[in-house]
Amino acid sequence: MAALTLVSTSTLFLTPPGVYAPQWDTELLTRALCREGVDSSTDVLDLGTGSGAVAVQAARLGARVTAVDISWLSVFTTRVNALLARRRVRVRHGDLTTAVAGRRYDLVISNPPYVPSPADRIPGGGPSRAWEAGRDGRVFVDRLCVAAPGMLRPGGALLVVHSALCGTDTTLRNLEDGGLRASVVDRAEVPYGPVLRARRPWLVRQGLIGEGDDQEELVVIRAERP
Secondary structure, three states: OOOOOOOEEEEOOOOOOOOOOOOHHHHHHHHHHHOOOOOOOOOOOEEEEOOOOHHHHEEEEEEEEEEEEEOOHHHHHHHHHHHHHOOEEEEEEEEEHHHHHOOEEEEEEEEOOOOOOOOOOOOOOOOHEEEEEEOOOHHHHHHHHHHHHHHHEEEEEEEEEEEHOOOOHHHHHHHHOOOOOEEHHHHHHHHEEEEHHHHHHHHOOOOOOOOOOOEEEEEEEEOOOO
16 A cells, blocks of 8 residues: 655645645645656646646646636636646636536546535535535546546546545446546555544445544546547
8 A cells, every 4th residue: 555645735725615625635646647747748637626736736747737616716716826836727617527528638637526425415515515425425436437538538548536435446447338448546545534534423334434444545546548
């Protein structure tokens, strides 16, 4: 299991209440991004950009970056953070791919909501919209799996980070069913955050975690279009 050291970016990025602040999953996705050989010839799409932390890192590597989020506050925050970093990032408001329909990219990156929830409805706003993903945690991950083949240019790749709680093998299988070559390229064990700690009894009843579990496995899955 790879070690993961969280590098705090909260002092570098504006993260007002209601915007997902960079955390362990942000760090893991950024680490995978930096291995992709991104340069000035790379068109990158960041879906569910949050604070824009990963999008700005892609711009630092020289990429042409488009970032999308359904939250207007996240759109504004990402624009401000890109300005503060003196990097160019095109920021669009929309629900995953709706803001960039019909366009294809060399690299698509995403840290979508993926936390299993006892609630049947996805929140329409507020901070919890950044992590709530339905009973199995797969509402947004499944949408990415379906959309990925149409978002990628030949030879392009998707990088998506999520918890193993919502099914690593399911994500791999769904991406491969879409004609992509998929594999886990990074993983790390991290302490439960406040959301998982708060719903531990429900997660235990669902059989998603054990009574004594206190760490969550995060994975980065890479899927390439032939």
